[in-house]
Amino acid sequence: MKRKKAPPKTERRAFLNMIGKTVVSAGAMLGAGSLLDKKEAASAQSFPTADYDWTKHRWAFGVDATRCIGCLRCAEACKAENGTNPDAHHFRTWVERYVYLEGEERALVDSQADPQNIAAAGAEGVYRFDNRYKDEKVDKAFFVPKICNHCTHPACVQVCPTGATYKTKDGVVLIDEKYCIGCEYCVQACPYGARFFNTETQTSEKCTWCYHRITKGLQPACVEVCPVGARIFGDRNDPASPISEFIRNNRVSVLKPETGNAPNCFYIGIDKEVQ
Amino acid sequence: MEHVLNISPYIGYVFPNETVFPWSVMIAVYPYMTGLVAGAFSVSSFYHVFGMQTYKPLARFALLTALSFMIFVPLPLLLHLGHPERAFNAMITPHWTSAFAAFGYFAAFYVCLLVLECFFVFREDNVARAKNATGLGKLFYGAVTLWSDDVSQKARIYDHKWLFVLAVIGVPAAHGLHGYVGFVFGSLKSREWWGSDLMPVIFLFSAVVSGFALLIVLHVVTSLWRKVPVNIPCVRGLAGSLWGFLMFGVLLEGVEYANVIYKAREGIELILVFVSGPLFVPYFVLQFGIGAFLPIGILAFLIFGKVGGRTLVVGAVVSALLVLMSVFMMRWNVVIGGQMISKTLKGLLSYTPPLLGRESLLAAIFVMLAPFGLLWVLTRLFPPWDDADKQAMPRAADNEKMPLLAE
Numbered sequence: 001m002k003r004k005k006a007p008p009k010t011e012r013r014a015f016l017n018m019i020g021k022t023v024v025s026a027g028a029m030l031g032a033g034s035l036l037d038k039k040e041a042a043s044a045q046s047f048p049t050a051d052y053d054w055t056k057h058r059w060a061f062g063v064d065a066t067r068c069i070g071c072l073r074c075a076e077a078c079k080a081e082n083g084t085n086p087d088a089h090h091f092r093t094w095v096e097r098y099v100y101l102e103g104e105e106r107a108l109v110d111s112q113a114d115p116q117n118i119a120a121a122g123a124e125g126v127y128r129f130d131n132r133y134k135d136e137k138v139d140k141a142f143f144v145p146k147i148c149n150h151c152t153h154p155a156c157v158q159v160c161p162t163g164a165t166y167k168t169k170d171g172v173v174l175i176d177e178k179y180c181i182g183c184e185y186c187v188q189a190c191p192y193g194a195r196f197f198n199t200e201t202q203t204s205e206k207c208t209w210c211y212h213r214i215t216k217g218l219q220p221a222c223v224e225v226c227p228v229g230a231r232i233f234g235d236r237n238d239p240a241s242p243i244s245e246f247i248r249n250n251r252v253s254v255l256k257p258e259t260g261n262a263p264n265c266f267y268i269g270i271d272k273e274v275q
Numbered sequence: 276m277e278h279v280l281n282i283s284p285y286i287g288y289v290f291p292n293e294t295v296f297p298w299s300v301m302i303a304v305y306p307y308m309t310g311l312v313a314g315a316f317s318v319s320s321f322y323h324v325f326g327m328q329t330y331k332p333l334a335r336f337a338l339l340t341a342l343s344f345m346i347f348v349p350l351p352l353l354l355h356l357g358h359p360e361r362a363f364n365a366m367i368t369p370h371w372t373s374a375f376a377a378f379g380y381f382a383a384f385y386v387c388l389l390v391l392e393c394f395f396v397f398r399e400d401n402v403a404r405a406k407n408a409t410g411l412g413k414l415f416y417g418a419v420t421l422w423s424d425d426v427s428q429k430a431r432i433y434d435h436k437w438l439f440v441l442a443v444i445g446v447p448a449a450h451g452l453h454g455y456v457g458f459v460f461g462s463l464k465s466r467e468w469w470g471s472d473l474m475p476v477i478f479l480f481s482a483v484v485s486g487f488a489l490l491i492v493l494h495v496v497t498s499l500w501r502k503v504p505v506n507i508p509c510v511r512g513l514a515g516s517l518w519g520f521l522m523f524g525v526l527l528e529g530v531e532y533a534n535v536i537y538k539a540r541e542g543i544e545l546i547l548v549f550v551s552g553p554l555f556v557p558y559f560v561l562q563f564g565i566g567a568f569l570p571i572g573i574l575a576f577l578i579f580g581k582v583g584g585r586t587l588v589v590g591a592v593v594s595a596l597l598v599l600m601s602v603f604m605m606r607w608n609v610v611i612g613g614q615m616i617s618k619t620l621k622g623l624l625s626y627t628p629p630l631l632g633r634e635s636l637l638a639a640i641f642v643m644l645a646p647f648g649l650l651w652v653l654t655r656l657f658p659p660w661d662d663a664d665k666q667a668m669p670r671a672a673d674n675e676k677m678p679l680l681a682e
């Protein structure tokens with residue numbers, strides 16, 4: 001007798017699903033079962049993968065501002081990875097430059113989105129800091145990478161009228177772009193300017209800590225490309241992860257603690273002027 | 276549809292994402308309209324709830340005004356949304372921690388309340404019209420009375436009971452709706468210019484003020500149009516109320532401003548630059564100077580100088596127009612002004628609405644004129660004036676005082 005050919009993948013999955021369903025949801029309604037199928041099919045191509053358990057992780061981000069050299073590879077990698085509008089008005093992550101000139105009380109601040117920097121770079125999609133202070137007497141200067149803080153009490157989630165913005169169990173704040181109505185209430189509410197409006201999808205957008213990567217065991221794109229290790233990422237549930245060590249070994253601070261947002265992006269090496 | 280970015284110029288340092296204003300001129304128009312609704316409704320309830328006879332000639336017209344504006348209130352919001360077709364998501368799955376989650380329900384409830392109130396207010400007239408009309412008109416007026424033509428004394432007392440109850444519910448509903456809008460702004464901690472506990476009350480007072488002002492203007496304009504004399508006691512009453520509420524409103528805003536300046540929290544240097552620079556004309560000159568103090572002066576002169584006749588009417592209309600401008604400037608200075616102060620507290624942005632497009636100046640003007648169009652249609656269908664068609668169909672209620680809560 002000829003051996004029966006193995007069923008094609010989808011059929012096999014359907015078959016396995018069927019078994020799973022009978023075991024798991026004996027007594028559950030039929031409609032719920034078909035919903036499960038659809039969800040699983042979608043997750044096979046996208047994130048998180050089927051075996052990812054979001055109750056097992058607690059992601060956090062660290063920034064060692066003393067290391068940042070303002071090369072902006074992070075900003076570039078982020079735009080490429082996430083297909084963000086390359087112009088100077090939509091950033092999931094950006095870098096700020098703080099410069100104290102001699103005798104000055106307040107810092108001069110700019111970011112790669114500054115028109116002078118764009119002029120020096122030659123185009124909006126190219127990111128670099130110009131050399132504007134070369135003839136000045138600089139007392140102190142440093143760079144500060146910025147990103148969505150994936151706050152513990154995110155103001156953006158609080159105000160979203162539809163629930164399109166939500167906090168995942170592993171501590172990441174995400175936007176369901178198929179559900180967002182594009183009211184920009186969240187853009188308004190974020191004290192950190194981390195959100196912006198995507199004119200193509202007509203919904204709000206922001207950093208996801210590269211959720212599609214971290215749920216597969218990869219690092220966020222900006223962390224991956226940073227040549228000096230100024231960006232640190234990991235799972236706080238794992239005491240040996242880089243982020244756990246970073247937080248343990250340093251006196252970390254967060255941005256605008258007075259808002260009560262309780263950020264999960266921890267900084268070292270920032271200064272009173274950094275908001 | 277290609278979306279053109281409206282990039283805001285700035286000084287100082289602002290977050291890169293802040294260079295596109297999230298909330299445009301439409302979001303300034305929206306509280307302006309809810310305010311007019313709340314204010315117009317107040318005027319109608321002065322008669323319907325508190326029985327103030329001075330406002331009787333305007334009570335029904337004020338109700339139609341409130342309805343006309345309320346129907347268009349969602350329009351500026353829908354024009355703002357990136358996905359207006361998903362607007363119902365907020366009602367299907369309201370996310371209750373959001374200060375905006377209940378808006379859809381609230382607005383829908385309030386429209387129903389207004390429609391119901393209009394039903395009772397105009398029922399008797401509509402029954403008469405249904406009787407006199409033929410063809411399509413008969414069908415229409417029959418439908419709006421739900422084919423119930425009972426205008427007996429008993430039925431009318433019943434109508435009035437309902438009317439009273441609806442108006443009693445309507446007063447807190449209208450003001451709640453508008454105070455709620457104030458809360459949407461006042462509850463945002465991300466903006467120094469908004470995060471204030473006084474915001475809902477300030478919005479409320481400016482709403483009442485704008486409603487009075489609108490009705491003064493509309494009453495005079497419609498009287499001229501209809502070639503009937505302006506009702507002087509009514510205008511005088513409105514002017515008096517406008518004066519009182521306006522003073523209180525200005526006081527509240529002054530307290531709010533003093534608070535921000537005196538508390539002098541982080542960013543105060545920037546706020547001082549802001550108020551003395553880009554905000555000077557829209558805030559101090561237009562909103563306060565010309566828009567509030569001047570009308571307070573004119574109105575005080577009209578009321579205490581016992582001025583009557585033409586001078587009273589002209590003075591009241593001028594004051595009312597100034598107040599309408601002032602309240603719009605208040606909405607603008609809150610909504611747009613608040614966004615001009617960067618979240619970095621190190622920079623100031625500026626905003627000019629584009630001329631054309633979904634969230635443009637022209638669209639905003641259209642949104643603000645649309646309710647007047649609807650009001651015109653409604654007054655044709657349901658003439659709210661007591662002197663209208665009186666010969667054709669005398670209403671029994673005209674000559675007797677209706678007990679509000681008769682058994």
Ligand code: SF4
Pocket residue numbers: 147148149150151154155156157173189190191192193194195206261
């Ligand atoms: S930083 Fe802003 S966008 Fe990110 S979670 Fe916090 S409030 Fe939301």
Ligand code: SF4
Pocket residue numbers: 159160161162163164165175179180181182183184185186187203204
């Ligand atoms: S823009 Fe989208 S994600 Fe943001 S508050 Fe509105 S519905 Fe929620």
